Amino acid sequence: MAAIDKNSRVLGIVLPILVGVVMLVMWEGSVRYWQVPKYLVPSPFLVAETLVTQWPLLFNSLLVTLQVTFMAFFFAVLIGTLIAFAFAQSRLIEMSFFPYAVLLQVTPVVAIAPLIIIWVKQPTAALVVCATIVALFPIISNTILGLRSVNPGLLNLFRMNKATRLQELVRLRIPSAAPYFFGGLRISSGLALIGAVVAEFVAGTGGTSAGLAYQILQAGFQLDIPLLFAALFLITLTGVALFLLMVALSKLALGDWHESELVPET
Amino acid sequence: MRMAQAVRAPDTDPAAGPPAIEVLGADKVFGNGTRALAPIDLTVDQGEFVTLLGPSGCGKSTLLKMVANLIEPTSGGLMWWGRDYDHVGQAGRKLVFVFQDPTLMPWSRVRSNVRLPLDLAGTPKQEGDARVDQALAMVGLSRFDGCYPRELSGGMQMRVSIARALVTEPNLLLMDEPFGALDEITRNKLDQDLLDLWFQKKLTVVFVTHSIYESVFLSTRVVVMAARPGRVLRELIIDEPYPRDDAFRVSQKFAAYARDLQVLLAEASISGAPHI
Numbered sequence: 219m220a221a222i223d224k225n226s227r228v229l230g231i232v233l234p235i236l237v238g239v240v241m242l243v244m245w246e247g248s249v250r251y252w253q254v255p256k257y258l259v260p261s262p263f264l265v266a267e268t269l270v271t272q273w274p275l276l277f278n279s280l281l282v283t284l285q286v287t288f289m290a291f292f293f294a295v296l297i298g299t300l301i302a303f304a305f306a307q308s309r310l311i312e313m314s315f316f317p318y319a320v321l322l323q324v325t326p327v328v329a330i331a332p333l334i335i336i337w338v339k340q341p342t343a344a345l346v347v348c349a350t351i352v353a354l355f356p357i358i359s360n361t362i363l364g365l366r367s368v369n370p371g372l373l374n375l376f377r378m379n380k381a382t383r384l385q386e387l388v389r390l391r392i393p394s395a396a397p398y399f400f401g402g403l404r405i406s407s408g409l410a411l412i413g414a415v416v417a418e419f420v421a422g423t424g425g426t427s428a429g430l431a432y433q434i435l436q437a438g439f440q441l442d443i444p445l446l447f448a449a450l451f452l453i454t455l456t457g458v459a460l461f462l463l464m465v466a467l468s469k470l471a472l473g474d475w476h477e478s479e480l481v482p483e484t
Numbered sequence: 485m486r487m488a489q490a491v492r493a494p495d496t497d498p499a500a501g502p503p504a505i506e507v508l509g510a511d512k513v514f515g516n517g518t519r520a521l522a523p524i525d526l527t528v529d530q531g532e533f534v535t536l537l538g539p540s541g542c543g544k545s546t547l548l549k550m551v552a553n554l555i556e557p558t559s560g561g562l563m564w565w566g567r568d569y570d571h572v573g574q575a576g577r578k579l580v581f582v583f584q585d586p587t588l589m590p591w592s593r594v595r596s597n598v599r600l601p602l603d604l605a606g607t608p609k610q611e612g613d614a615r616v617d618q619a620l621a622m623v624g625l626s627r628f629d630g631c632y633p634r635e636l637s638g639g640m641q642m643r644v645s646i647a648r649a650l651v652t653e654p655n656l657l658l659m660d661e662p663f664g665a666l667d668e669i670t671r672n673k674l675d676q677d678l679l680d681l682w683f684q685k686k687l688t689v690v691f692v693t694h695s696i697y698e699s700v701f702l703s704t705r706v707v708v709m710a711a712r713p714g715r716v717l718r719e720l721i722i723d724e725p726y727p728r729d730d731a732f733r734v735s736q737k738f739a740a741y742a743r744d745l746q747v748l749l750a751e752a753s754i755s756g757a758p759h760i
Contacts, residue, residue: 371587374554378581379604380573389603393591475591475632 260444265451268444276433276445280452283414283429286342287456290349291410295403297350298357305358306365306391323355327413331420345417345429352413353406360402364395397476400468407460415453502566503527504656504688510557512546512714519713520546523560526707526716528690530565530655533682535691535699536707537745539753543714544692545660551690552581552658564656579656580649584664586641588633588648594620595629598647605652619651622681639670646678650685657682657689664693675701676729683726696749700741701733708745710752717752720744 242262248254249261256264269276301319305312331348338344368391376386418431428436430449437446473479505528512521521543528534536544549555550562553569562569565577572579580601588597596603598619602612620626623643633641642662649657663671679702682689693699699706703722710717722741724732732738 369587371583371585372589374581375583375587375600376604378552378554379601381604385604389600390589393589396591475634477634 257441257443260447264444265447269448269451272445272448276430276448276452279428279430279433279449280456282342283411283418283431283453284456286345286349286414286418286429287411287460289346290353290413291407293346293350294353294357294406294410298354298402298406299361299399302358302361302365305362312362319355319358322351327352327416328420331417334417335421341421345414345421348417348420349410349413352416353410356402356405356409357399360398360405361395364398365391367398368394397472397478400464400471403467404461404464407464408457411453411457411460501530503563504530504532504565505551505690506563506566507547507551508561508563510550510560510562512543512550512555513558521550521557522713522715524714524716528688530688531686533679533689533691533702533704534707535693535703535705536709537693537696537699537749538709538714538717539711539749540694541714542709542711542752544709546714547709548658548660548690548692552579554581576655578652578654579658580652580654582645582649582657582659582662584661586633586638586645588641588644590633592632593629594625594631594633594636594644597633597644598629598651600648601652615651615653616647619647622650623647623677637670639666639674642666642674643677646681650681655688657687657691659689659691661692661694663698664695671695671698672701672730672733678702679726679728696742696745697733697738700738700745701728706745708748708752718748720748 245259246261246263249259260268301315305316327348330351334347335341335344338347372390372394373386376390381389414429415431418429419435422432422435430453433449434446437443437449469479505526507524507526509523509525510521511519511523513519524547526547536547538544546555550557553562553572564572564579567577571577589600592600595616598616599612602615607615616629617626620629623646625640625643625647628636628640633644636644645662663674666674675698678689681687689702691699691702700722706720706722708717708720709715720741724737
């Protein structure tokens with residue numbers, strides 16, 4: 219059975235790559251065959267070439283977007299976890315404030331971004347605030363769910379052993395919440411990136427702090443479609459990298475015990 | 485962990501001290517008006533192994549939880565070692581509850597699971613280590629202390645749960661159908677081991693079960709309960725010396741006790757529940 223396991227793992231890598239290569243070849247082929255102008259659809263080769271020639275510009279923008287994404291993600295995790303702990307400590311607090319957390323979630327960030335940009339003078343800070351708002355909710359809702367999803371038997375056991383509230387939190391509620399929290403991280407990391415890009419579209423900041431979204435906007439105006447594709451490619455790549463990072467983190471933290479990380483035994 | 489030499493049963497003479505538990509006309513009516521327990525009077529002396537046997541809904545778990553002070557009686561009261569619950573936890577007055585499920589922390593290894601009550605009480609590390617080793621040895625799991633619960637079978641998980649109970653060095657063990665979810669072979673083995681532990685450590689045990697055979701094999705006394713409302717129907721002394729082993733399971737006497745209990749249980753089901 220181990221051989222099949224190994225095979226399926228290899229296939230899991232090889233097959234998607236194969237599909238990707240076939241698609242790229244078809245893309246390249248169609249562009250050449252129908253002689254599609256590069257300001258409509260550039261060929262993959264041209265995109266790759268642009269990626270290399272425009273690398274200094276794109277890399278700089280990537281760093282800006284990454285910075286906003288990571289800062290927003292960091293604040294979302296920090297604030298979200300703190301809010302979740304406060305909510306989990308008391309039903310009254312949760313009842314009073316949860317509707318407003320939902321309000322934050324359902325308001326499209328595009329709609330409030332102009333306001334935030336007016337209020338927060340520093341451009342990067344404004345972007346971070348927008349992206350944080352987008353990334354915040356999954357952390358709050360998942361962590362609360364986790365902190366509340368405690369095995370009632372274990373809770374009884376802790377109470378019978380006269381555990382303090384702190385012991386209950388640290389030794390029971392936090393470990394119980396971990397799988398939910400990491401689920402929230404996966405969603406939130408992607409949302410932080412989306413939030414960063416969306417906010418930048420609205421803000422359209424230029425100059426030295428131009429992120430990838432700004433490059434896409436500019437490339438669109440100038441019909442520099444290869445550059446647009448190259449920037450798009452970098453954003454996607456960043457999203458995938460973030461996701462994989464979260465998967466690895468989750469595996470590191472839960473791999474030993476949680477069902478979601480176990481390899482079925484054969 | 486079996487006792488090799490034949491020893492007489494532990495001293496169940498009430499003169500050894502106050503009864504471990506006295507239930508004094510305690511009853512339970514739940515918020516929705518359901519009368520779970522009619523007023524119950526029950527005394528468990530130190531060193532006894534009492535099983536509460538009855539059909540589902542007879543309130544045996546409710547009664548056990550009341551004894552564990554997990555739920556309060558609606559009226560009436562309870563005494564532990566002749567005093568109120570505030571004194572429970574002092575030397576010689578420790579009680580511990582073993583759940584129906586192993587109730588282990590999946591993120592902790594066996595050792596930390598067993599250690600939990602000591603950690604919560606702030607026991608020094610060295611003393612704790614020694615006691616954890618001891619408790620694991622008692623349930624025969626010393627080699628598995630580094631495993632995660634999911635790596636163990638259901639029976640082994642239950643042993644971990646019992647080790648976690650023993651690590652506090654209790655005097656009174658309250659067990660709520662602890663082996664109910666296990667297959668019969670595993671259950672018999674665990675019953676045997678539990679009996680040896682009780683014998684060796686001079687524990688008092690109150691054990692809830694719906695298995696007639698388990699109650700006969702284990703108990704010094706079986707309390708048969710009936711439903712609607714939950715009440716004590718009859719008590720039956722199992723007058724058979726310890727240690728008991730598989731020979732007892734297949735003996736005439738065992739069969740006779742089982743038959744008596746079967747009749748009582750049938751009565752319990754009829755008298756309490758007109759429509760099941």
